[in-house]
Amino acid sequence: MNIILLGAPGSGKGTLAKKITKDFGLVQISTGDLFRGEIAGGSELGLKLKSYMDKGQLVPDELTIKILSQRITKPDCKKGVIFDGFPRTVAQAEALKNIAKIDSAVLIDLPFEEIERRAVARRVCSKCGEIYSTLDYAGKNCAKCHGELFQRDDDKLETVRLRLEVYEKTTTPLIDFYSDRLFKVSSLGSPEDTYKPVKNFLLGLGGKK
Numbered sequence: 001m002n003i004i005l006l007g008a009p010g011s012g013k014g015t016l017a018k019k020i021t022k023d024f025g026l027v028q029i030s031t032g033d034l035f036r037g038e039i040a041g042g043s044e045l046g047l048k049l050k051s052y053m054d055k056g057q058l059v060p061d062e063l064t065i066k067i068l069s070q071r072i073t074k075p076d077c078k079k080g081v082i083f084d085g086f087p088r089t090v091a092q093a094e095a096l097k098n099i100a101k102i103d104s105a106v107l108i109d110l111p112f113e114e115i116e117r118r119a120v121a122r123r124v125c126s127k128c129g130e131i132y133s134t135l136d137y138a139g140k141n142c143a144k145c146h147g148e149l150f151q152r153d154d155d156k157l158e159t160v161r162l163r164l165e166v167y168e169k170t171t172t173p174l175i176d177f178y179s180d181r182l183f184k185v186s187s188l189g190s191p192e193d194t195y196k197p198v199k200n201f202l203l204g205l206g207g208k209k
């Protein structure tokens with residue numbers, strides 16, 4: 001079973017992916033991690049990748065597909081994979097068809113105002129990296145190590161809005177592309193509430209626990 005996770009940054013995609021991989025034995029494949037691993041390993045493809053990335057150029061789809069196709073034939077992917085961060089365009093989605101059957105695209109839906117509200121409330125411990133939210137934590141220091149809490153530039157409203165704009169532009173065509181196998185779930189509730197319908201849906205698809 002291969003699935004694609006679609007959802008805005010800050011919609012709770014990472015948390016959901018973790019639950020799915022744990023319960024269904026799927027492997028989460030992020031192109032970013034994959035590229036870094038390939039480069040660190042010094043393979044021929046890794047060297048090619050590096051030449052594009054060093055010049056600040058986008059990695060061509062053809063090369064990405066080649067690396068992905070190698071990765072998904074490894075034994076740990078026997079039960080299937082969750083594609084994370086790929087495809088980002090319809091052209092990539094078309095190319096992906098040639099190497100993997102996509103059973104479903106799971107779309108995590110959260111109103112942009114809520115994503116913004118959660119993001120601007122986020123605080124990070126400067127010492128241990130623990131994440132807090134001013135929505136449920138009033139302290140100025142970390143409860144674990146007393147480190148000072150701060151707001152990342154990434155979580156400032158303008159930055160969040162910009163990211164959401166980019167997301168909307170790139171993802172809307174993909175939602176259309178996968179409309180015949182789209183499963184939409186709201187992440188307004190708790191992570192557990194979000195996961196429950198997804199889990200039932202995947203069990204229905206034939207995913208084995």
Ligand SMILES: [Zn+2]
Pocket residue numbers: 125126127128129130142143144145146147
């Ligand atoms: Zn801390």
